Amino acid sequence: MAASGASVDQRFCFQEVFDSFKLCLSENKEVYLEHYVDGWRGLVKFLNCLGSVFGFIAKDAVNKVQVLVALMSGESGSQYATIQSMVKYELDNGLVDVTKRGSHPESGCRTLLRLHRALRWLELFLERLRTSGEDGKTSVMCAEAYNESLSQHHPWVIRKAAGVAFCVLPGRPAFFEVMNVGSTEQVVAMLGGALPLISEVYNITEELYAQHNLLDLP
Numbered sequence: 001m002a003a004s005g006a007s008v009d010q011r012f013c014f015q016e017v018f019d020s021f022k023l024c025l026s027e028n029k030e031v032y033l034e035h036y037v038d039g040w041r042g043l044v045k046f047l048n049c050l051g052s053v054f055g056f057i058a059k060d061a062v063n064k065v066q067v068l069v070a071l072m073s074g075e076s077g078s079q080y081a082t083i084q085s086m087v088k089y090e091l092d093n094g095l096v097d098v099t100k101r102g103s104h105p106e107s108g109c110r111t112l113l114r115l116h117r118a119l120r121w122l123e124l125f126l127e128r129l130r131t132s133g134e135d136g137k138t139s140v141m142c143a144e145a146y147n148e149s150l151s152q153h154h155p156w157v158i159r160k161a162a163g164v165a166f167c168v169l170p171g172r173p174a175f176f177e178v179m180n181v182g183s184t185e186q187v188v189a190m191l192g193g194a195l196p197l198i199s200e201v202y203n204i205t206e207e208l209y210a211q212h213n214l215l216d217l218p
């Protein structure tokens with residue numbers, strides 16, 4: 001039945017995210033855009049399971065995923081195989097607004113930078129989740145991770161809205177249930193396996209962007 005098919009598809013399993021980030025890395029440590037974007041698709045599914053309060057966050061992430069997918073499937077799609085090839089192609093061809101927004105407001109480089117910054121939040125949040133105790137508060141872990149990372153790039157109004165959304169996050173047990181991985185021990189083990197991969201993808205991207213002075217793209 002179409003309806004049940006759709007709901008199965010919407011059912012999040014953190015394993016999918018883990019698998020995508022695992023597939024991201026090529027042998028010579030390039031980052032495949034296709035799997036990076038898939039990782040984000042999985043994360044958006046998870047956000048959608050948490051309720052409509054998170055809709056504005058999911059919507060922004062979806063917009064950014066769509067920009068990247070359009071570039072990957074566009075006429076220069078072959079240049080968007082990896083983050084490295086994307087950066088080279090867009091810079092070589094003057095396709096990035098480097099100092100202020102101009103004729104390339106939605107370059108792959110600036111769009112991916114927004115997701116990249118959010119990946120740092122994810123890394124910090126998941127590490128807290130992994131090491132927290134049974135009564136750990138996800139809202140506090142989420143807010144702390146946000147304050148240490150993404151919030152620095154957001155205006156007051158977004159920080160305020162994000163703070164309100166964090167307050168309605170479910171507690172650790174319910175949160176683990178939505179992750180749909182199994183027992184608490186299994187979730188913790190999976191996070192232990194997933195985090196080094198997410199960190200590696202983050203660090204490789206960070207270094208690449210730093211080398212090309214792309215960390216502050218407008």
Ligand SMILES: CCCCCCCCCCCCC/C=C/[C@@H](O)[C@H](COP(=O)(O)O)NC(=O)CCCCCCCCCCCCCCC
Nearest residue numbers: 043044046047056057060061114115118121142158162179
């Ligand atoms: C688990 C709870 C999830 C809380 C998510 C925490 C991150 C809070 C981000 C708030 C972003 C608000 C939306 C708007 C953002 C934009 O202004 C801003 C700038 O874009 P612009 O330069 O194009 O204008 N965009 C961004 O910074 C990109 C934000 C992307 C956020 C994606 C967050 C996905 C979270 C997925 C959660 C999954 C948790 C999994 C745990 C097992």
